[in-house]
Structures are given as structure tokens and as C-alpha cells.
Amino acid sequence: MTESEAAVDKKLSELDLKDKPEGNSTEEKLPEELNFGNFLVNPHSKVNHKAKDLCRIIQSDYVYYHYQCDGFDDSGWGCAYRSLQTIWSWLCFKRRVNRMPPSHKEIQECLVSIGDKPEKFIGSTGWIGSFEIGYVLQNLAKVEFRSLSSNTGKDLDEHGRALAYHFEHDGAPVMIGGGQYAHTILGVDYNRKSGECEFLILDPHYTGKDDLNAVVKGGGIAWKTKKFFDPKSHYNLLLVINESS
Template sequence: MTNLLSNVHEGAEVQFSSGNINLVSGNYEYYHYLCDGFDDRGWGCGYRTLQTLCSWMNDNFQQNVEVPSIRKIQEILVELEDKPRSFLGSRQWIGSFEVCLVIDKLYDIPCKIVHVNKGDNLSTIVETLKTHFEKFGSPIMMGGDVDCSSKGIMGIHVDKSEASLLIVDPHFVGKDLTKEFLQNKGWVKWQPLRDFLSSSFYNLCLPQAKSKTII
């Protein structure tokens, strides 16, 4: 396994001079396409975001569980009878519901699924996301239908009527990373809610596990 960067969102908040920011609490590793030598380009973003969430679980909650490989994730979903055996070794993507199932299986931690009918309605869950980071501090997985690519959410910024999400994008392919490179190239970025696709629905998976740094 290639050494993975940790906490790639750090420093991104300095671009804001006003408003309120709520961030992930605790450590995680950044999983992305090909990070372990397995070529999952074009379909593995949900698995990689799940692995990022699992790395946070290992550091903050239960350290005796290994971050599952893509193959292991598929095996768990078949074992839970969520997927048929033909799913093993396939390139089928997974979404927030599957992420919820795997986290519950590995860590005995429930996840809250939040559904947004279309991007225009993302503003309705701003308070839900703020409360999640305040209460739990765990990272969030986000997926959609038209904008079907999975991404991690590591924070939320709210300034008056404007809100932005801190996105950690697993679609990067490459090595020799730095946090500064990822942020400069937009793989880690603040994305205003208005920039999400209005025609897409979004599902978010909010692990109900509390960071060890939150009392």
C-alpha cells in the first residue's frame, strides 16, 4: 500500500474571512483511484470514499478493523444479501446506502441517510450538516444520480444565506501528493451549494460515530 495523505482538507478554511465553519474532527486518510495499485478508474469512487470513512473509524473509534479492499467491500455486500454473487469482481459502483451497510457491518455503527430530491434543495439540510459535525465530527459520504460520482464531505461553511461544502474528491489518479497540490488543483475544494446540479438528487451517508476529540 502506498503511503496515503492524512487530513487533506487542512488549511482550506483560510480562504474565508467571515461566516461559520464546521469541520470533520479527528484523522482520516485520503483514498483515491489507484491509490493501492488497483485500477478502479471510472467506477470506484464510492468504494474509495467508503475507505476514507473507514480510515476515520479506525483512528477515532475501532482500531482493530482493517480498511477493507474493494474486493472485501463487495464480499460484505454479497454476504449481507444486498448484492448477488455476480457482483463479486464487477465494476458496479456503490452509493450511500451500500456505504451505510458496510460501516454498520464492520463497526456496528449506524448511519443516517439524508435524501435530497434535487440540488436546488440542498439548502434545506444545512442545519443537519452543521449539527452532524458539531455532535459527531465524522466525515460524510455524498452521491447522486445525474451527478453520480461519490465524494467525501469534510466540512460546511455558512455565511449569511450562502453555504459551501468542503469536498474531498476520490477521482484523483497520481502519486507524490501534497495537500497544497490537491487543494490548488481542485481535488479538495469548497463547493458552493449553488454549484451542485439542480437536476440531480443527492443521498448523503452520515455515520453516527463520535470523534474521540469531541467530549
């Protein structure tokens, strides 16, 4: 264990995390201009999980954005856009933004306006990754981010301690991208002895009904180990920086 890792472990221990409840999300009333209609809020609340050790789950509300959830068919290419929209919804509930999540076109227009993508990217089915999401958050939401990376999916357990710390401090949903896929992390169960983790994954590839039972049964939200991820792909994780950080 490095000196910095030991320091984080000390902070976690001082906060008595092991006895703290696994998340306490309660849907809050939003201003009229932030109307999510019948979108599903906090689907993780229906997922059963017995903590192995240091288990930390998202504490504030968010909306589940996934393929086709708003009638727009982005199947096969829009997973990272949906992860961004989920993160943005969390910012709405935290009162850090005062507008609804940007559409796919608005996201593309932002990336073109800052010079990250060519003009022809607007209206395309082009993929985006964690850094593009970060640029959009910086420019449209005026929030900052930091990134974590792993050489392969087999190495993702190395971020267990950092993710536990992130969610302990009321952190936002975390976008993770690797290969051709993006997902959203909502929590982590980190075994401090073995270093192994389980990740609470919100899957933007889900195309079913916005019904809690259907989402859980259809795999829209579930706990996964690193075996869920591609052992040959590089992964980047995007973490929104809290205002108090």
C-alpha cells in the same frame, strides 16, 4: 424555520460556535496493525477559507482515499468505495475499528453476503451508493448511520444546519452521492441568514500524487457551493452516528 430547526440553532448558539476554531485535527499515532504508510492524512489543513458565518470542519484525523491511491485502478466506478474507505480511516483514528479499510472486493463480498447484491457483483466494476456504504459499515464496522436526502443538487443547502451540528460534535466524513458521482464532505460554512452554504469537498476522483500541494492545486480538496452538484440529480448523504448519540 421549523420548530426542530430552531432547536438546533439554539444548541449551536449555546455552544458559542461562531468563535470556535475551524477544526483542530492532529495526526495521532495508531497501533501497528493500522498502518497507512505514505497515504495522505488531513489534506484539508492546507486549504485556506474565510468563514462566512457558521463554519464547522472535521475535527479528527482521516486518510484521503481516491482513485488509484493504493495502486488499484478503479477510475470511473470506485468513487463511493473510496469515500467509504476515507470514512473507515476516520473510524480507525477514533479507535472504533481495529482493522484497515476493506478493499473493493471485501466491500462487494459483504454486500453479497447480506443479500444486497448478486454473486456476480464480486469482482465487478459495479457502482455502490450511500445505502450500500451504510450496510457495509453496519456489518463490518458495527457502526450505525443515518441518511439525509435532497431532491436535487439545488436543494443541498437545506442540510447546512444539520451538517454544522454533525461536525461540531466531532462527526465523521460525510459521503454524498447523486447521479453517477460520490464525494466526501469534510465541513460546511452555513449562512444562517440566507440559508446558503459552502461545502468542503474531498474528491475521490482525484488521480494525482499524494502530495499536499498537488492535491490542493489539482482540486482534490476544495470549498464548493451547491452549483458544484447536478441540479437534476437526487442526492443522499450518509452520516455515521457518534457513539455518544
